[in-house]
Amino acid sequence: MKINKIYFDNAATTKVDKNVLKSMMPYFSNSFGNSSSIHSYGQKAEGSVLKSRDIIAKFLNCRSNEVIFTSGATEANNTVLKGVFFDFKGHLITSAFEHPCVLETAKYLQKNGVEVDFVRPEKNGIIDSKKVLSLIKDNTRLVSIMYANNEIGTIQPIGHIGKKIRELNQNRQNKVFFHTDAVQATQFLQMNVERLYVDFLSMSSHKIYGPKGMGAFYVRKETRLKPLFHGGHHEYGLRAGTLNVPGIIGFSRAIELIASEEHKKDILNIQKIRDYVVKEVLKIDGTILNGDRELRIPNNANFLFKNVEGESLLLKLDMKGIAISTGSACASGSLSPSHVLLSMGIKPESAHGSMRISLGKYNTIDEAKYFVKELKKIVKELRKYSPLK
């Protein structure tokens, strides 16, 4: 079998599903109206947006007016964190291995008078819920813990933390709100906000075969959140700006698809391919799997190769048509290794040799076989010419 190009970087972004693309097309041409307009063009657009909102509300088991559309998860996370602390400089608890759009926002808030605790994950890449709960104090306003980590795929005990916070809140005047960045979990894990006991939850469309520049967050009615954007009366006053109608339609179609029976089969297949890759790659000497072996989303595997540098590994694989990612300092632009791997206690020189693969529904077992074969050759070659043996 001839293999040309292999995309194993679905945690970075995914290919738009054909059905998603098809659903969007009319909203660029015939049905191009502004959903805020009163005339028939606007009505058509507004009707479709309402339907999309309902689809997403059903998926999350919340009310339609609790779904706020944004330009992506970066904006969703910024809105939640900054919105909660806009007029209340209390205490924020988050983790040390959040996506930069949470981490950097938390650091920004810290500079501006918010008290912040960054909980470090355990060695297996999982946050100990007891550590989070023990940090809650009188002025704690928000806890924000990601659902599944984007680099190592580990699943965090969101439902458990949420439930405990809900219990604590019964005896508190100043309620503690709970937020989760569910970007990497959306297509694999429980997304019922009542079962997760969350007050805010962020999602991104382009990680689930939807268009880029599109996302949403869930906001529980009882919370008081300040908007980031001011302007027209859009999104229940929480996000001004003309709605990205084609984006919203595409996003909701993508949600419908991942909620379907068909997707359950895709997930089983993804997991099968991932398990094969893990089994084969661990046969290479001096290789470790990062993050818990079981408690991880089914599409992720993250390895450390001793005496290999990740960027050169990435480039070599790319020359073979295979796309992966790495946490090596050399590939980061900032020249510091992955903060996720460091937070788990991995040494900078080890993080140097890290590789993440993240699978998607379009990958096949044949691709995995080709990948493993090429990877083995490349690791051997890079090690042969390393001054460290």
Next chain:
Amino acid sequence: MYSKQVLEHFKNPKNRGKLVHPDAFGQVGNPVCGDIMKLYINISKDKKDIVKSKIKEIKFETLGCGAAIACSSVVTQIAKGKTLEFGINLDKKFVLKELGGLPEAKVHCSMLSIEALQKAINNYLQKFNDKNNKKESKNNSSKKSSSKKNSIRSKTKK
């Protein structure tokens, strides 16, 4: 992100590997990102003027990014057959030009290879001086030594 030249050197590096019996070697670690490079040289000696000795053979081993490997390749390619004097004065700008430039964040990788080369050359000169000094101290009792110290300082601008 990388130029055609960088990718070509990365794909088909020149002088990669090690020398079994090198006259000298230089190893450097990159403090910025933690990469390591080792460079081996064999010299054909110029008896009259040691700094005019030529780099006969040169090989490298690099644990590092694409830019680091490409720089190692191009530096060894430039230095091969040249004098020690030339090698010690090799300029970063010259290397970067040969590579068709590097992304800003990767310019430091070129220093890694240049420093490894300079270290290898100094390692050779050090050995040479040590040998001479030994000979001199043996002859010291008989005649006045005509010690001619051989060390060159790098003119390289960093």
